[in-house]
Amino acid sequence: MPVIELADVQAAARRIDGVAHRTPVLRSRTLGEGVFLKAECFQRTGAFKFRGAYNKLASLPEGRDVIAFSSGNHAQAVALAARLRGVRATIVMPADAPAAKLAATRGYGAEIVTYDRWTENREEIGARLAAERGLELVKPYDDPLIMAGQGTVALELLDEVAELDAIVVPVSGGGLIAGCATVVKALRPSCRVIGVEPAAGDDTARSLAAGERVRVEIPRTIADGLGAPEPGELTFEVNRRLVDEVVTVEDDELVEAMAFLFDRLKVVVEPSGAAGVAALRQGRIPAGGRVGIVLSGGNVGAGRFAELVAGRNEA
Amino acid sequence: MPVIELADVQAAARRIDGVAHRTPVLRSRTLGEGVFLKAECFQRTGAFKFRGAYNKLASLPEGRDVIAFSSGNHAQAVALAARLRGVRATIVMPADAPAAKLAATRGYGAEIVTYDRWTENREEIGARLAAERGLELVKPYDDPLIMAGQGTVALELLDEVAELDAIVVPVSGGGLIAGCATVVKALRPSCRVIGVEPAAGDDTARSLAAGERVRVEIPRTIADGLGAPEPGELTFEVNRRLVDEVVTVEDDELVEAMAFLFDRLKVVVEPSGAAGVAALRQGRIPAGGRVGIVLSGGNVGAGRFAELVAGRNEA
Numbered sequence: 001m002p003v004i005e006l007a008d009v010q011a012a013a014r015r016i017d018g019v020a021h022r023t024p025v026l027r028s029r030t031l032g033e034g035v036f037l038k039a040e041c042f043q044r045t046g047a048f049k050f051r052g053a054y055n056k057l058a059s060l061p062e063g064r065d066v067i068a069f070s071s072g073n074h075a076q077a078v079a080l081a082a083r084l085r086g087v088r089a090t091i092v093m094p095a096d097a098p099a100a101k102l103a104a105t106r107g108y109g110a111e112i113v114t115y116d117r118w119t120e121n122r123e124e125i126g127a128r129l130a131a132e133r134g135l136e137l138v139k140p141y142d143d144p145l146i147m148a149g150q151g152t153v154a155l156e157l158l159d160e161v162a163e164l165d166a167i168v169v170p171v172s173g174g175g176l177i178a179g180c181a182t183v184v185k186a187l188r189p190s191c192r193v194i195g196v197e198p199a200a201g202d203d204t205a206r207s208l209a210a211g212e213r214v215r216v217e218i219p220r221t222i223a224d225g226l227g228a229p230e231p232g233e234l235t236f237e238v239n240r241r242l243v244d245e246v247v248t249v250e251d252d253e254l255v256e257a258m259a260f261l262f263d264r265l266k267v268v269v270e271p272s273g274a275a276g277v278a279a280l281r282q283g284r285i286p287a288g289g290r291v292g293i294v295l296s297g298g299n300v301g302a303g304r305f306a307e308l309v310a311g312r313n314e315a
Numbered sequence: 316m317p318v319i320e321l322a323d324v325q326a327a328a329r330r331i332d333g334v335a336h337r338t339p340v341l342r343s344r345t346l347g348e349g350v351f352l353k354a355e356c357f358q359r360t361g362a363f364k365f366r367g368a369y370n371k372l373a374s375l376p377e378g379r380d381v382i383a384f385s386s387g388n389h390a391q392a393v394a395l396a397a398r399l400r401g402v403r404a405t406i407v408m409p410a411d412a413p414a415a416k417l418a419a420t421r422g423y424g425a426e427i428v429t430y431d432r433w434t435e436n437r438e439e440i441g442a443r444l445a446a447e448r449g450l451e452l453v454k455p456y457d458d459p460l461i462m463a464g465q466g467t468v469a470l471e472l473l474d475e476v477a478e479l480d481a482i483v484v485p486v487s488g489g490g491l492i493a494g495c496a497t498v499v500k501a502l503r504p505s506c507r508v509i510g511v512e513p514a515a516g517d518d519t520a521r522s523l524a525a526g527e528r529v530r531v532e533i534p535r536t537i538a539d540g541l542g543a544p545e546p547g548e549l550t551f552e553v554n555r556r557l558v559d560e561v562v563t564v565e566d567d568e569l570v571e572a573m574a575f576l577f578d579r580l581k582v583v584v585e586p587s588g589a590a591g592v593a594a595l596r597q598g599r600i601p602a603g604g605r606v607g608i609v610l611s612g613g614n615v616g617a618g619r620f621a622e623l624v625a626g627r628n629e630a
Contacts, residue, residue: 024339041581042581046581100578258617259617259618262583262617262620263415263616263617266356266357266582266583266584266613267581267582267583268577268581268582268583269581298581301578302573302574302577302620302624303574303624303625305577305617305620305621305624306620306621306622306624306625307621309617309618309620309621310618310621310622310625
């Protein structure tokens with residue numbers, strides 16, 4: 001029996017209806033007539049993560065408080081979902097997470113507990129706090145309800161764009177692509193599902209090649225949303241069956257794609273969120289046909305964006 | 316008899332239908348529940364100017380080639396409108412216009428003629444070339460068809476947002492606000508029409524106070540789209556009757572608003588385009604009620620944005 005099925009994503013779509021945004025699909029003549037960008041940067045909390053978090057919290061017993069560990073976007077997503085559901089959220093975040101993400105998470109009313117992501121294990125800290133405080137742990141990706149929530153991205157995209165030949169999805173722990181692949185292979189099996197990882201954190205590409213989960217060093221990449229060092233157990237179970245291919249992109253290619261999206265589409269996309277466009281512009285996505293690309297998030301501060309782009313100009 | 320009437324804007328709306336984008340209306344909880352942003356940064360060529368240019372060209376005899384002089388966005392608008400109408404465009408641009416705007420205008424297939432905006436007069440150059448080459452001069456604002464085209468911004472906004480109490484519009488030559496004011500005062504007379512100018516180029520504010528057109532020094536401001544030193548003759552005839560108030564903003568306030576729109580709404584807005592949000596955030600727009608703000612354009616390069624934001628951080 002599969003970890004999740006289309007019906008789980010459809011149930012998630014009903015739960016998030018009227019709460020999450022149905023994000024727009026953008027076009028760019030420069031990228032190509034057949035390219036469709038699903039703009040999750042315009043999702044609530046600025047990233048797709050809100051879909052899964054809300055789906056999870058809406059499935060818990062009423063009044064159940066939650067805890068989450070996250071490099072940022074999942075944190076904000078759980079914090080807002082908790083506020084909307086009327087429960088308390090404790091968030092375990094790396095001490096070096098982007099300041100904008102820490103501030104935003106606090107802004108949603110969550111309590112923040114920080115840790116050192118180079119020496120401490122967030123899973124252990126999360127599990128300990130959950131046990132001590134009697135909280136429900138909301139995992140960032142390795143949970144069927146989270147995966148199903150993220151899959152609503154593909155449900156909306158297929159609903160809006162007919163006859164897609166490929167969908168391109170950034171990969172970290174693998175929850176977004178697992179949900180999307182479940183939808184795509186059920187509704188349009190001929191559509192290829194292509195993941196994109198930072199070259200410094202290609203654990204899913206290696207794992208698919210090895211046929212089992214492979215752990216890499218904690219990736220040192222500007223794509224702070226793609227920092228998982230190994231695929232999730234449940235997500236990999238889905239992705240090993242349904243993902244056709246995973247390609248990689250370098251940090252400078254992510255910055256180029258961010259600047260392109262800024263200049264031509266007037267949209268703000270964080271490094272992780274630009275991975276699909278970077279892969280396309282670098283020729284790593286099969287040319288031709290109709291391609292959907294998930295712009296997974298837009299949480300990069302104006303100052304940080306300025307640094308990244310200025311660095312590119314000097315190079 | 317007024318320079319333009321509601322019927323002229325309605326006719327423009329029919330001409331641009333299916334050619335110009337119907338741009339989205341964005342919200343931001345931080346700005347306020349009653350604030351509605353009309354995102355013309357997502358318009359074709361990245362600014363509202365396409366509306367007026369296409370309306371003008373679609374009203375000319377078939378095959379009539381055109382010339383225009385512009386600090387940038389009007390240039391791109393005329394260039395694209397000409398290509399779509401199958402005619403040739405000659406564009407007279409300041410030599411120091413943003414490189415991205417020069418490149419984009421050439422990219423639409425227009426011929427560029429540059430001039431020095433500190434020593435030469437673009438109106439004279441434009442008139443001379445028009446006579447020499449037998450071209451139709453497409454003025455950037457002082458033309459009823461241009462004003463009527465720009466007025467479609469307000470037509471769409473009023474159609475989408477009920478019971479607006481005020482509309483806030485950036486002002487340079489005055490074409491956009493003249494078109495918008497014509498619509499607003501016909502359809503919803505109780506709605507205040509508020510212009511925003513850079514403090515360094517407050518010619519319309521001074522002109523309204525004086526009751527006649529006042530010319531100022533060529534404004535030295537980062538808002539390169541708001542560089543007109545005096546109101547247009549026809550636009551002022553409209554605006555003196557229909558505009559309730561004009562407020563001003565400083566350059567650093569424009570940068571703050573650009574960074575805010577980047578961080579919170581994930582949208583790219585050029586300095587001119589951020590004028591309304593800057594005025595709102597500085598408390599220069601009457602608080603309360605329902606306020607529509609026109610984000611007039613998004614044509615600022617990623618590198619230039621980085622410079623502006625970095626400059627702010629160092630201050």
